[in-house]
Amino acid sequence: MGAERTDKRSKPGKNSSTASSTRAPSATFSRQKPTTSKTSVDPSPPATDLLTQSINHLSVKDKQGHSRKHQLSKKQPETRTVPTSLKCTTLVDIANLISRNVCKKIIVMAGAGISTPSGILDFRTPGTGLYDNLAKYKVPYPEAIFDIDFFTYNPLPFFALAKELYPGKYKPNYIHYFLRLLHEKGLLLRCYTQNIDGLERLAGIPSRKIVEAHGTFSSASCHLCYTSFPAEEARDCIMNDKCPRCKVCYGVVKPDIVFFGEGLPKTFDKFAKDFPRADLLIIMGTSLEVEPFANIVDEVRPTTPRFLINRDLVGPFKTKTSRDVAELGDLGDILRKFVCALNWQEDMEEVMRSHRL
Template sequence: VAGAGISTPSGIPDFRTPGTGLYANLEKYNIPYPEAIFNIDYFSNDPQPFFSLAKALYPGCHRPNYIHYFLRMLHHKGLLLRLYTQNIDGLEKLCGIPDEKLVEAHGSFATASCHLCYTPYPAEEVAIMNDNIPTCSFCAAAVKPDVVFFGEDLPQKYFLHTKDFPKADLLIVMGTSLKIEPFASLVNTVRSSVPRLLLNRHAVGPFEKVPLQRGDHMDLGDLAESVRRFAELLGWNGEIEELMRTQETSNVM
């Protein structure tokens, strides 16, 4: 289970870190409250703030980092049942995690559709990096990437969790504030005997309880450092670095 914190080493700001998070720097958009930028009713009235912010998140501007490749190594070792991510930046897919192992719970920029009549459009027609708001040729409403806004349904693939979480032997939670439902409650759906490991800057969700539930473990601090230490304990660091070199070289070519 992963959130925005796994992408901050790639240069993408998270949402809630005071001073540097995306929500802390929205004054210029003149919105009533930070989350409004991802509210479908607000978008319907004024799509411009979302399109301005989307430039900071748009795929192609950033590269996967060591954390993403650690997750890819879990798959390579046959240990990854599924990766549930809140991220819309596409970096999990870019580092080589296959579609069948990935649940982008909050959607992505890979596809687009009219927010009103749901007519699909090629993602390349939704030109995030220029200042034009794409409009639907059928109803003239704004076309947006298929990123899940507050007030919209989660993708059907999200509901794989009803089968996945009861099967898990270990749940790793990383880089998330566990603030957004229903995603945040996923961590409570593994069997009570299953250990849960939080790799995060701060304790969040059920990990804030003192004492911790039996089987819960935390390593708090800089996430990239925590993941690298974890990989070194497993003896995977060299393999991950080699995977990064080969994958990034092939992506450039």
Template sequence: MAFNMDSLKDALELSSSPPEGQLETVDLEGIAKYIKSGKAKNVITAIGAGISTSAGIPDFRSKETGIYENLNEYNLPDPMAVFSIDYFEMNPKPFFQVAKNLYHPYAKPTLAHYFIKLLNEKGILLRDYTQNADQLERLAGIPEEKIIEAHGSFHKGHCVKCRTEYPFEYLKGCILKQEVPKCSRKICDGVVKPDIVFFGEPLPDEFYTGVKRDFPKCDLLIIMGTSLSVHPFCGIVDLVKDGVPRLLINREYNPRTIAIVPMHFNEPDNKTDVLAKGDADDICLQLAELIGWKDDLLQLQSTRNAELEREFEEERKKSFAR
């Protein structure tokens, strides 16, 4: 499906008149006051790989540690080929060698993931739009119906030949061994591809239907851990109504992004856009403290991590028993 920003804006009938509730101050405290005032009833989060790095999962573009910086051994025509559907169809092996870096079997959600979960517990999370395939939102306990996995996930996979569906458990062993999973049907020897979106593939239909359904309702957009450089996901940032506050939490902000996704951080009449540069976990903790949710956030993290550790321990025991 082609993604045309102007036609989608027209379809959403985005208002040109700013709604009530612009920020008192265009900083993190202004966002906190906006949430505390009760004006944020339908919060959308848009997240990228940067919120998972503290869980041990590398992002794509960081120098030295990013996935694209560590692909020399695979003799690829270019680093992005490992996620190209055309290259995958010719040679899937490099992807499954790299996939181990994207899946850490005992990784726990980060504080940023739990902040999204807390938004849901407070009854104000409309939807979480994620570029990540690591499933940490699910592990954090965010309800599945609140998550739009724009780039798919490892949650399940399909044979590229016969389209037989396979659960993640079928894929997991091969990913950890860096092997190519094959269809188990006797009449088929197709590769089982995880349901993640490769370059050259369309985004899932639920992404587009979700955008049309959710963004007209959005009254606060929180963007975390993304450089806003991948189309069409980055375009959703510009689909909120005029006057709706937008918070970008990221280690850096590339000014060239302004040409793609207009945000108004340095404009004198800016009343809506806030840039919080830094680690997503640290910023989320600061924001939670400003709202008065710090104890709730830390308790949520502690309780869920303890549950996950018990689950992981059971999995380890089963693995050793095999």
């Protein structure tokens, strides 16, 4: 969603490991490069007016090999195979690994699909997804509403959408409480979520167990000088159709969610230590189209089973390997089946009874 800016500054204390404001961010939020072409294609419509012409250079950001604080590993052909005892083909096989205490350090990668049962739109489902329902916000192309360059030019469309996205309107669902149960059983190493709705927190998962890869509404800052701004004050301004302004430089303040063209939160760097430690990776409700989030699915050890719970095959699951299991369909239905295979029905009922809002 737009070309990467080579002169972008990092947020002090957020996207940089030093106090310098000129160091490049550790990674840049961008849409995955299409596999059918080696060149980037500008998805914006033909220029028909002055506004469209002025933002034609804001292309949807494709994957680029820029220097980073940490460089995501280049994909290599797998040369090792999963030990026979860990080879899995079904949901029941995965459940057996957990029941036999073979898998005790589980990482979950979660996307917008885990929140759709709560009433929140995902982004890319044709017809019903958020990107197909943005006409009223008058943006030149759907992803522009989350493009930092377009936000700098015109923040009003995002603020209009933010009124609908702010946490508080929606509640956690069965899927979020399943993640809470993994934590209570001491099995959740970390939950890496693309979601900005905060429902993992509302379900009772401790913040130390969550990496909000695409940011959060729980804090806010100036998008120019990065000075922190009271999150509730920013919310009040946005809800009352006012533009929150920085008290230092008078720049526009926005919630600390990650826009295309911005560096990811420093907490995302935890993947470098977490993923090699994991003995099971569960991916659910994501298209795996946004990088660098999409890339880290390959950062677990080659012997670590990967379990996809999704509506469609995505990413590496399109090519079957001996360590991958995919269950396709409704996420809630699949997780209920998984809970039964684990014999955790009573535990799930207790978690939902104790923590449901």
